[in-house]
Amino acid sequence: QQQVKQSPQSLIVQKGGISIINCAYENTAFDYFPWYQQFPGKGPALLIAIRPDVSEKKEGRFTISFNKSAKQFSLHIMDSQPGDSATYFCAASKTDKLIFGTGTRLQVFP
């Protein structure tokens, strides 16, 4: 019940395209859903986060869509750029204990 399932494991997108990464959770007590971006050799960096009282949050090219009834949330990266090539992790938490998805390696080709 503590798991967060993330898909796909890897994603290849052409420059300018839309990248979509999906996550699903079981524990309805989770009340905070962040997305992190990690480059090789670096720690995860917070991209965007959402709480379950809203269905969508947009920051620049990054949008989180949240479906509380389906217990799913997704990250959309619009106009994907080569610089977006990184590993993306979704996470969920109730307290400060973040439960992470398994990660999605995104490659954006020019």
Add this chain to the structure above:
Amino acid sequence: KAGVTQTPRYLIKTRGQQVTLSCSPISGHRSVSWYQQTPGQGLQFLFEYFSETQRNKGNFPGRFSGRQFSNSRSEMNVSTLELGDSALYLCASSPSMGNTQYFGPGTRLTVL
């Protein structure tokens, strides 16, 4: 503001030894959490400290321990190292419990 800093950045130890890793949170942040990242298990929560008290603990053996000092700096210790402890150990800080966590660059531990 300076970000989360972790020292050392790289560490090589042999089986059976012990190791201490250090984390300095963002100034003003009082909560520090530790995570282990491996290719096989991904990112896993170790423990979380707030105001020098451990508030949450993950499913790791007692060889993994930590503490937090009055200035919010934190250390984690792993005793009797095993090969499987080789990982990137990440520290994250937040202003208080239940807030956004900001990660440091991690300490890469290799156990030979």
